[in-house]
Structure formats: C-alpha cells, structure tokens
Amino acid sequence: MPIAPEDDRLLLIVEDDDSFARTLTRSFERRGWRVVRATGLADMRELLDALPDDDELGHAVVDLKLAAGASGLACVQALHAWDPEVLIVVLTGYASIATAVEAIKLGACHYLAKPANTDDIEAAFARTQGDVEVEVTQRPTASIKTLEWERIHEVLAETGFNISETARRLGMHRRTLARKLEKQRIK
Secondary structure (H helix, E strand, C coil), rough: CCCCCHHCCEEEECCCCCCHHHHHHHHHHHHHCCCEECCCHHHHHHHHHCCCCCCEEEEEEEECCCHHHCCCHHHHEEEEEEHCCCCEEEEECCCCCHHHHHHHHHCCCCCEEECCHHHHHHEEEEEEECCCCCCCCCCCCCCHHHHHHHHHHHHHHHHCCHHHHHHHHHHHHHHHHHHHHHCCCCC
C-alpha cells in the first residue's frame, strides 16, 4: 500500500550501485517523493551537513553492502544518531539474521532482502511496529552443497564476477570452480 510523503519529507537513498539507485530514485519521484542520494558514509555525512534547515529528512533506504567492503550499518548508525526519528529501511542482497538484528539495534525500522521494489519499501516504512501475528515458518537447514553454492556466488559478486580471483579467494583451482558453476543449483 503506497504511502504519501508526510509534510513533504525527503527520502535519502544510500546505494553505491548507480543503476539501481537511479531506478529507485525515479520510482520514488514518480510517487511524489523528493529524493537525495549518497554512495556511502562520507558522502551521506556531507549531504546531511548541506541540507537546508527547512528540509526535513524523514525516510532513508540504505544498502547493507557498499563499495570497497563498506557496511551500510555504519550509515544506519550515523543516520540514527543524526535524527532518531528518521525511518530507515535496510536493503540487502546478502540477508542474514546477524545483520538484520544489528540493523534494527542500530536504528533501522525494517530490513528487506533484495529484490525489493518501491511498494515493498513504502510498506516497510508503514510497518514500524512489530507484528505478533506474523507467521512463524520453519526454514529447512540448507545442505552443504547449497551453502557452498551461496558462498561461491557471494565471493563472485565481491570480485565483480572474476573467476580467477574468486577461485583464489576460495582456495580452489579455477577449473574446479568453473565446473561447479556449470552445475545446476541444488536445493
């Protein structure tokens, strides 16, 4: 359910992937939001310092994994310290219980796994309170092969899909890695 920006508040997007940030920005602007963007912690701090006094930042979307191994959790912490009333949604392609817990402790109101769209993010802004009616689901324990597959793809993404560097980081031969990548994902 889309929500209208309250009091013409500003939305901050902290995302280092320019393509995704542009898409998200356009989507929110089409819905009437005013959007400012930052690529990391230093950029975000400069932006916050430069905000005019009459601009009230009310919402933020922060990517968990930023360039050069930087963590969006530092941005969440800095934003919350800057203004505890800012509603912060953390987006990540590397969701884990540990990072979700830390994001909430540091001041995020919600944590969403990618892919998430504008509807998902607006809904997360609207759900700032816990829900005791949420369904408790049982996630089956992943197999060793599934965990290996997920780790390989995580390192692939970290290396910009460089097979040789991924193999080196994982401590395996390049041809072994190539064979594993040719196989279908095992669930």
